[in-house]
Amino acid sequence: ETGVTQTPRHLVMGMTNKKSLKCEQHLGHNAMYWYKQSAKKPLELMFVYNFKEQTENNSVPSRFSPECPNSSHLFLHLHTLQPEDSALYLCASSQPTGANTGELFFGEGSRLTVL
């Protein structure tokens, strides 16, 4: 099993659809993250979960709804998205404390296109 796995890798959806992105990590980490990467923009932090509790919501619109049922799984539920939400959504995990605090391990990303 690779460290951080994201599914689906590609997703095309209409503005009225509801879909979900899934992330699973096999590294024994306790912190998980969602980032958004758009063309010509920096990686934008969306949500942070630490031991299943949300510790950061970076002013993300409510049409994005995260869920973290346990420290290994993270979901991003999508509904009534806009075309400007088309981007690469990256999941990452890390150990929340310790010498390497903040070293992120990324999944390969889910490329989302909203029509």
Add this chain to the structure above:
Amino acid sequence: QKEVEQNSGPLSVPEGAIASLNCTYSDRGSQSFFWYRQYSGKSPELIMFIYSNGDKEDGRFTAQLNKASQYVSLLIRDSQPSDSATYLCAVNMRLSSASKIIFGSGTRLSIRP
């Protein structure tokens, strides 16, 4: 003011030369700093992290941190074509609990043969 700032480039460096990448950050309380490399179509991967003022060397890479100036840099010696990528500076803006890691916009580096 952006939380983490980098020159977007592109930075073009001849093969074998030293590439110098710079980053500034706004939160004076930040404690840990990272350089990630991202190839086109791929996810970022960590290449260096630094916590203490001064230099940290790892092979051809040297990270430099100056907390007083809120400045982080990455030097790549003996640049190779495989070093051509976007380099992302990242700052952990939280001391405890889960990390809040903010990225700069990245500097695109091109190594010309």
